[in-house]
Amino acid sequence: MTNLETGQDHCLLEVRGITKVFGELRANDAIDLEINSSEIHALLGENGAGKSTLVKMLFGSLEPTSGQILWKGNPVTIASPGQARALGIGMVFQHFSLFEALTVAENIALSMDQNVSIEGIAEQAAVLSREYGLPLDPHAHVADLSVGERQRIEIVRTLLQNPELIILDEPTSVLTPQEADKLFETLEKIRAEGRSVLYISHRLEEVQRICDRATVLRHGKLTGACDPRAETPASLARMMVGSDVKSVSNKGGKISDNILIEANKLSAPARTPFAVELKDIDLTVRAGEIIGIAGVAGNGQSELFDVLSGEETVASADDVRICGSSVGRLGISARRLLGAGFVPEERHGHAAVSSMSLSQNMVLARHRSDADTFLTGGPLKIIRYAAVREASERIIKEMDVRMSGVDPEAESLSGGNLQKYIVGRELDRQPSVLIVNQPTWGVDAGAASRIRQALIDLAESGSAVVVISQDLDEIFEVATSIAVINEGTLSAVEPASQMTLERIGLLMGGIHGEDTDMEASHAH
Amino acid sequence: MRIELERRPSHSALFSILSPFIALGLTIIAGIILFTIMDKNPIDALYSFFIEPLTEVWSLHELAIKASPLILIAVGLSVCFRSNNWNIGAEGQFIMGGVAGSAIPILFHEWNSFLVLPMMLIMGMIGGALYASIPALLKTRFNTNEILSSLMLVYVAQLALDWIVRGPWRNPEGYNFPESRSFELQAVLPELLPASGRANFGIVFAILATIVAWFMMRHMLKGFEVSVLGQSARAGRFAGFSANKMVFFAFIFSGALAGLAGISEVSGSIGRLQPVISPGYGFTAIIVAFLGRLNPLGIFAAGIILALTYLGGEAAQISIGLPDKIARVFQGFLLFFVLACDTLIHYRVRFKFTDRTSSSVEGA
Numbered sequence: 001m002t003n004l005e006t007g008q009d010h011c012l013l014e015v016r017g018i019t020k021v022f023g024e025l026r027a028n029d030a031i032d033l034e035i036n037s038s039e040i041h042a043l044l045g046e047n048g049a050g051k052s053t054l055v056k057m058l059f060g061s062l063e064p065t066s067g068q069i070l071w072k073g074n075p076v077t078i079a080s081p082g083q084a085r086a087l088g089i090g091m092v093f094q095h096f097s098l099f100e101a102l103t104v105a106e107n108i109a110l111s112m113d114q115n116v117s118i119e120g121i122a123e124q125a126a127v128l129s130r131e132y133g134l135p136l137d138p139h140a141h142v143a144d145l146s147v148g149e150r151q152r153i154e155i156v157r158t159l160l161q162n163p164e165l166i167i168l169d170e171p172t173s174v175l176t177p178q179e180a181d182k183l184f185e186t187l188e189k190i191r192a193e194g195r196s197v198l199y200i201s202h203r204l205e206e207v208q209r210i211c212d213r214a215t216v217l218r219h220g221k222l223t224g225a226c227d228p229r230a231e232t233p234a235s236l237a238r239m240m241v242g243s244d245v246k247s248v249s250n251k252g253g254k255i256s257d258n259i260l261i262e263a264n265k266l267s268a269p270a271r272t273p274f275a276v277e278l279k280d281i282d283l284t285v286r287a288g289e290i291i292g293i294a295g296v297a298g299n300g301q302s303e304l305f306d307v308l309s310g311e312e313t314v315a316s317a318d319d320v321r322i323c324g325s326s327v328g329r330l331g332i333s334a335r336r337l338l339g340a341g342f343v344p345e346e347r348h349g350h351a352a353v354s355s356m357s358l359s360q361n362m363v364l365a366r367h368r369s370d371a372d373t374f375l376t377g378g379p380l381k382i383i384r385y386a387a388v389r390e391a392s393e394r395i396i397k398e399m400d401v402r403m404s405g406v407d408p409e410a411e412s413l414s415g416g417n418l419q420k421y422i423v424g425r426e427l428d429r430q431p432s433v434l435i436v437n438q439p440t441w442g443v444d445a446g447a448a449s450r451i452r453q454a455l456i457d458l459a460e461s462g463s464a465v466v467v468i469s470q471d472l473d474e475i476f477e478v479a480t481s482i483a484v485i486n487e488g489t490l491s492a493v494e495p496a497s498q499m500t501l502e503r504i505g506l507l508m509g510g511i512h513g514e515d516t517d518m519e520a521s522h523a524h
Numbered sequence: 525m526r527i528e529l530e531r532r533p534s535h536s537a538l539f540s541i542l543s544p545f546i547a548l549g550l551t552i553i554a555g556i557i558l559f560t561i562m563d564k565n566p567i568d569a570l571y572s573f574f575i576e577p578l579t580e581v582w583s584l585h586e587l588a589i590k591a592s593p594l595i596l597i598a599v600g601l602s603v604c605f606r607s608n609n610w611n612i613g614a615e616g617q618f619i620m621g622g623v624a625g626s627a628i629p630i631l632f633h634e635w636n637s638f639l640v641l642p643m644m645l646i647m648g649m650i651g652g653a654l655y656a657s658i659p660a661l662l663k664t665r666f667n668t669n670e671i672l673s674s675l676m677l678v679y680v681a682q683l684a685l686d687w688i689v690r691g692p693w694r695n696p697e698g699y700n701f702p703e704s705r706s707f708e709l710q711a712v713l714p715e716l717l718p719a720s721g722r723a724n725f726g727i728v729f730a731i732l733a734t735i736v737a738w739f740m741m742r743h744m745l746k747g748f749e750v751s752v753l754g755q756s757a758r759a760g761r762f763a764g765f766s767a768n769k770m771v772f773f774a775f776i777f778s779g780a781l782a783g784l785a786g787i788s789e790v791s792g793s794i795g796r797l798q799p800v801i802s803p804g805y806g807f808t809a810i811i812v813a814f815l816g817r818l819n820p821l822g823i824f825a826a827g828i829i830l831a832l833t834y835l836g837g838e839a840a841q842i843s844i845g846l847p848d849k850i851a852r853v854f855q856g857f858l859l860f861f862v863l864a865c866d867t868l869i870h871y872r873v874r875f876k877f878t879d880r881t882s883s884s885v886e887g888a
Binding site: 309311331332333336342344346349350351352353354355356360363364365367368375377380381382383 | 743744745746748751752755756758759761762763764
């Protein structure tokens with residue numbers, strides 16, 4: 001292992017051989033980590049590599065099984081987040097803990113250990129947000145703010161504690177490219193003041209762009225400590241994944257004139273106060289085409305998926321057409337019978353029931369489309385588990401699903417393996433239409449490339465595919481055409497070859513991002 | 525020091541099977557302690573609780589009479605609970621089943637046909653099912669909490685029964701007693717083996733219901749639908765199952781079985797309508813359903829055991845003068861130990877000793 005410490009740096013936080021055991025799982029196995037002052041240190045690893053476990057121990061929410069933490073050279077025990085804050089460690093979580101009904105200043109006040117007046121906090125927050133280039137109106141209600149702005153609240157809230165080390169957990173996973181750029185500027189200001197940042201991510205380009213050093217975890221073990229700028233994305237990926245990630249081949253098959261998916265001025269009202277209204281969505285997908293729908297989370301992706309899949313029906317039958325039939329009023333089973341397959345975003349509790357076995361989860365999605373093989377006994381509808389298990393084993397083999405035991409429960413599989421099974425469950429039917437939402441969310445790189453390849457192969461065999469994804473790399477990798485969803489409106493579909501990252505970024509943040517920025521600066 | 529329940533990485537299949545027996549053993553040990561404290565001979569007490577009711581044929585018949593309504597109701601409730609619908613009003617559906625089924629022998633008491641009894645049973649099931657569909661309708665239409673609405677309808681049913689036997693359906697030749705006409709022979713559920721005791725066809729219904737529910741939950745797509753919607757409504761929607769239809773199915777299924785239990789009790793054991801027709805079967809059946817782990821076969825066993833503790837309580841009251849509240853305490857022990865054993869199969873208890881330095885700062 002190389003030690004890249006330069007002479008003037010001194011060690012702010014050192015972790016020696018830290019280990020955390022859950023039952024029989026070694027989530028962290030003898031991890032060493034060194035963070036110097038005024039550096040941005042990356043913690044890299046796939047989902048499930050043990051990044052969150054390590055960070056939770058540093059922030060006092062988990063107790064290490066063994067190992068030592070040194071803060072400025074002195075051994076410390078961090079028993080609670082309060083103690084971590086007292087030492088000078090602040091954390092910005094991936095999932096924000098904000099009250100939507102309260103204002104920015106009120107939310108910040110709630111997290112303060114001392115008693116400060118709301119006005120005092122509003123002033124401090126305004127000063128800080130100006131200093132660090134984080135435009136934020138302390139009196140705005142959180143419910144009205146975009147995700148990027150909410151993250152700024154969390155960052156300002158952390159900065160108010162005057163920490164020497166700030167931990168950021170996957171901060172850009174919810175941001176547009178433009179918002180991410182602003183965040184990077186802020187991080188550089190923080191570093192310039194002599195504070196340190198522990199930056200958790202699995203996005204390699206970002207890490208190479210802003211981080212001074214990187215620590216890489218894989219399966220709970222340390223696999224590398226390096227200078228990310230001296231590495232290539234491929235070499236970093238190898239440390240994360242263990243072997244070279246197979247790249248996806250996209251030859252681009254023939255696109256026919258046969259329209260398989262059609263949405264005509266499709267609108268749907270918001271079902272809950274937090275849902276997004278869909279407005280006049282036009283979409284046509286031909287056989288052989290993969291349409292990638294990009295967008296920042298929460299702009300109507302799951303609502304669009306629901307109306308396309310038939311989990312929610314719309315007012316007029318003609319608004320949605322699948323394989324030439326008007327299906328707007330039909331439910332998901334009827335649409336499956338027409339040859340459509342669906343992969344929702346959430347694996348647990350939507351695409352699969354966690355506590356049920358894989359073969360039961362096969363019945364879940366295919367009891368109607370495969371009624372001839374899976375059911376018997378006429379109106380009694382007796383499930384033939386032998387036939388179901390046979391189909392299940394076929395998919396496990398086809399998609400290389402790794403698991404322990406025969407026909408285990410869905411919850412015992414890792415995210416990537418369960419996702420391979422869920423995608424394989426649909427592909428096995430050779431659907432002429434496939435609609436997938438976030439197909440590789442939280443999935444390791446190996447499984448992700450396998451899933452993407454399967455989507456491309458399906459389109460090449462003459463099916464129409466819609467891929468809704470927040471991952472722009474994924475969209476560019478698989479899509480033949482790209483559209484962007486923003487606040488429930490879909491932009492015009494454009495060929496992938498003519499789309500650029502910048503253009504997508506503008507469409508994604510689009511009107512929404514500019515609007516709120518203006519509001520925030522007006523407030524002063 | 526802190527006590528924590530830590531989830532076990534895997535649970536032992538052997539202990540999952542043994543758990544109810546361990547629980548029974550612990551209940552007996554706790555019972556021995558309890559009886560000793562009360563200055564009763566524990567051997568005598570346990571004998572009269574668990575053995576005496578089983579020694580004579582007539583008391584086996586009594587056991588069947590007590591167990592069959594519990595099993596019928598609990599089997600229906602298990603399907604309902606598995607679908608994540610919480611029908612707490614089986615007592616009311618039991619009463620309404622009894623009332624609806626009694627309409628025929630009370631209003632048409634001169635009608636003599638072999639059709640009377642089957643029609644009464646069908647009316648009883650319809651009565652229970654309709655009464656159970658009220659909370660289902662409220663839940664699907666107005667998003668009402670079904671626990672509260674089904675529970676409150678129990679009291680409505682009890683008062684309705686009270687009114688009907690004192691008012692319109694009072695026996696005109698009954699010297700103003702608050703009772704209906706006694707049922708004629710064709711309206712009485714026949715006894716199974718009249719020579720040895722008074723157990724009626726109710727136990728046959730209980731056995732049939734157990735088998736049907738077991739088969740449905742184990743082998744049929746309907747049972748699969750029940751489990752899927754019970755565990756995740758979202759996944760159920762993805763599968764194309766309707767959560768609203770399931771609410772109705774679950775309530776109507778459990779209501780019909782409770783209604784069947786009600787009319788069987790009225791027709792088989794009581795022989796007329798009276799202001800009170802249930803000693804709380806509908807509520808005890810909730811315990812039976814959970815003791816049987818919401819599995820129809822387990823519920824059959826649990827129903828027998830709980831009925832035994834009722835009979836045993838009565839026997840102990842007579843033979844050694846044990847207060848009848850003790851029978852309730854005993855049932856409480858049983859439920860407690862079963863739940864505790866089940867929990868400890870999935871979790872282990874950990875005592876955490878924290879030293880002073882790390883517990884000194886407790887943060888927000």
